[in-house]
Amino acid sequence: MNLTFKGFLKQYCQELAGEETTSLKRLAERAASDAPRVAEPLLLFAAKQDKTDYLKRLSAGTWLEAEFDSASAEIPKDGGSLEDALERGDLPPRYEQVWHAYIARRHAVDADRRVIGLMREKINDAMARSGATCYRVSKELGLNQGNVYAYLHGGDNSKVSRATARRIYRHVVEGEAA
Incomplete structure (x- = not known):
């Protein structure tokens, strides 16, 4: 964005x-x-x-x-x-506050993408340990397989939201424990 x-x-x-x-x-x-x-x-x-x-x-x-x-x-x-x-x-400072709100919102996307990238590493490690595949994870969670593959193997952090990355992580870790 x-x-x-x-x-x-x-x-x-x-x-x-x-x-x-x-x-x-x-x-x-x-x-x-x-x-x-x-x-x-x-x-x-x-x-x-x-x-x-x-x-x-x-x-x-x-x-x-x-x-x-x-x-x-x-x-x-x-x-x-x-x-x-x-x-x-x-x-005046009141107007600068609007500028700071803009900067915060603009950088929020970048911060989210960094977190999503860090989660990708943990997900890939957990998937390697459990033997889970992108296909299985996307089917079980009802996600677009292409987006999951682009995120996990292509490194495209824009393909999933932070919430979706969290869902994938929890699903893979729970599957690992079972």
């Missing part, structure tokens, strides 16, 4: 607002009323779309107006990278 900052902001705004929309107007209404936590990612999302002025007009007359006015002044214009500004700490 290749999660972009803009894609993350879209998902994050929808999640915090409880809305399945990318409409800046609807998201701003939610931020101004009962979902204030969406304010920071919403401004960054608008900036990624070059719509900060539009968002500022939408927030006129709400508590967001002053917030967006002051924060938008810090957002790079004329080709400056928003990501670089967040990385350098040029924006």
Whole structure:
């Protein structure tokens, strides 16, 4: 999965607002009323779309107006990278927290893949001891044989989830003990 900052902001705004929309107007209404936590990612999302002025007009007359006015002044214009500004700490800490949430989510997939790789080694060792095959494991667990084979013998950690790797491991270890 290749999660972009803009894609993350879209998902994050929808999640915090409880809305399945990318409409800046609807998201701003939610931020101004009962979902204030969406304010920071919403401004960054608008900036990624070059719509900060539009968002500022939408927030006129709400508590967001002053917030967006002051924060938008810090957002790079004329080709400056928003990501670089967040990385350098040029924006207020509330906005940096959104950046840190993005980094954490982006690296979560890599961390999962490392764990899945470590589990693969243990599964292969247990399978060698028990004499289990990819075919048998996939049939008994109802998994796609090609994905199990690509994971266990091809080393493709993207073919199974962490939960599926855990299921395979438990199944092979329990079969080994029997």
